[in-house]
């Protein structure tokens with residue numbers, strides 16, 4: 001294969017941007033905007049994903065899957081939580097476990113829907129879906145029993161958000 005060097009080589013994605021850096025796995029030329037610093041050297045976006053990058057940009061199609069998963073689990077989980085909460089409140093720590101577990105499920109769902117991608121947008125999404133799920137659960141529980149969630153449930157919510165966000169951080 002003929003090797004082009006220096007200013008004659010252009011980024012594979014930004015064909016106007018000259019670069020002499022290549023992905024250490026596929027040898028694709030990458031410019032500073034697309035290069036990913038991996039433990040094994042410079043990588044293209046596609047091959048640099050193994051490393052956790054908080055600023056990694058999630059493509060819109062992947063984000064759409066994540067939103068669908070987060071909202072789906074959030075709504076379903078929230079409704080189930082709402083019906084379960086009145087019973088769980090009578091068992092010590094049961095509501096804590098249920099709310100925290102729901103947070104973990106939302107985070108896991110978002111993570112799996114995106115093929116274990118990570119990033120700030122996914123963290124915000126996961127956190128927001130947990131808050132929405134809790135709001136739905138509280139509303140359903142309050143509608144059925146007239147009881148609003150207590151301080152203990154809010155602490156559980158904090159734990160749930162933490163668990164969801166750390167799944168995609």
Ligand SMILES: [Zn+2]
Pocket residue numbers: 023024025026027028043044045046047
């Ligand atoms: Zn590559």
Ligand SMILES: [Zn+2]
Pocket residue numbers: 011012013014017030031032033034
């Ligand atoms: Zn580029």
